[in-house]
Amino acid sequence: MVNFTFKNKNLKIVEKFFILVAISLAIIIAGFVYMAIGGMNLGVEFSGGSNIQITVHNFEDIDGNAFKGKVISWLEGDRDGKDGVDKNTKVYDVDKNVQSSGRATYEFRISNEMKDETGKMVDLYDIPEGSEQPKLYHENVEIRDLLTEDLTKWIVEKYNVEETSFEVEIEPHIIGNDVKNYTVRNAFIAVAVAIVVILAYIAIRFSPIAGLAAIVALLHDVLIMVSLTTIFQIPVNMTFIAAVITIVGYSINATIVVFDRVRELLALPSNIEKTDREIANEAVVGTLSRSILTTVTTLVMIAILAIVSSIMGSTAIREFAIPIIFGLVAGLYSSSFLSASVWVYLRKAFKQSNKKPNKKVKKSKAVAEVEA
Template identity: 40%
Template sequence: MKPKFPILKNFKIFGIISILLCATGLVALIALPFGQNFFNLSIDFAGGTEMEFNLHKTVDQTVQTEVRELFQEVTGVDPSSVTSSGDSNENVLIRSTSIDSEKRAAVIDKMVETYSLDKDGKDLYNNNDVSPSVGSDLQRAAFLCAVVAIVLMLIYITIRFELTSGLAAVTCLIHDLLIMLSVYVWFQIPLDTGFIAAALTILGYSINASIIVFDRIRENLRVARKEPFEEVAERSVWQTMGRTINTTLTTLFTVGMIFVLGVPSLKQFTLPLIVGIVAGAWSSIMLSASFWSFYRKHFRKKRI
């Protein structure tokens, strides 16, 4: 494909756009160790109350809304999430910030009255407070998972291509994750264990899109050894752009249907995923080759 406008030469423009999108997530991440929390941490990370009841009927979206309103009416607290659970989806799982034993007892009485549950508590499967220390363990585990995944990808790309391309790919991955974190802050989406799944999914998706661009650059370098790297990279980005856009749109269509038709808990998962997919396409097209060119200039002089 013949270039329509120079991508590498406009790297500063694309970079500024990306910095603005990443800024919120980066600031929120840096602020966490200093006791400033801009995220809407769910019970998974912040601790809180977890209650589970067997309603003896399918817990669909309507029932979840009813239980949410009931819980809010009794406690004055908006639950973090109300989801179905169990093998037959007849259990309702309520998660919220920590509430005292009196309010929990009031919720149990109201649930028993509203849904004709067993008064002896046989239909109450769970009524616990989750310690914040458990949330801290999950935060460390999530951070460790992301770091290990990024390091392994850096090693893989360095072996397959070279260190500078590995650094470029990792920079794009961090860019995509920071944009996802920004979305969690902007829309105050509950940050729970679903974020770990979404983040790792985006890591794999984004790295694949970048490798497609890098593969084409390497192929073109073999037949254009005397041509400047920037020109080869520019042409390669345009040659792979159609494939990247088509793959992105196909994935977005599927995930978008889940977002439109899914229950609230699925929407909380798919919205950051949609943003991550778009961010991955943006970074692979507009940034990856530019980062590789930048790192080559600063860390090596020889061509591949």
């Protein structure tokens, strides 16, 4: 069995706190600057708007780029989709999702308004008289039928195939403002509830100061995830929210191991003269190998998942895996290099520096495994 431990037991992690924070701040600021300039790649759940999913059956040799170009030309040309573009969204985004042999799905973001055959702007959210559905779904509006017909003709001409040898299926999806606001609100509530529950748990198990330090580390992880997701233009949708909540739960586990070690070191009579800085540094060094090994093994599996999903065209899995990778790296960084240091400075701020508990604390199972 490989024993992966750090020989240097005198790493000055707390003393380098402000340098380590500066690295994180640089990434966070870069992300928010990019967000202010270029915006986030918001999914339709958070920005509102309309999605058109185009599935081509029984046709394996379709040229994805040409197919995308034709649809965009149709939207911007014949139907004048530009006039209805929301400047804050990435309107003509497209993904190819190969679901099985002979079947490929392309997803397009379109504007909420387009011109009809008479040149009149059509609001896709309008519900025609006598109908219960918006116009995008309504049989009297050409969005679905004419797009299907246009693409079918183009494939016949482009690839010189019989129209009966394949099928084009159009599936529109509309997210209105009410649904968008509901989704955004619930996403924030989900993340907030997770953080509050974790704060309560850490405060009860360790101390309120340890709880605050853990929450600072979690907020760091979330901000890093948001920043890198913005920089690399990963879609921000409900899949991303699921990734954030997953990382919140995963990251706190590594932080708990560090604070377990801190608590046990504080209780040792031999450490009665040690300062909070010395205790924190020793706790981090003692758990660093465990944190690195568990994170790396998880990273390897998630990276493989991201690569395979990209090859297979599974968009949803890729959009989940990539933010998870960002969060895992951020979680390793915060639990190992920030959380204990934040604890030291919070203890100083609340005038509890160098206070030791009056009784011994039994070693936790997690820390016992680290020492084994």
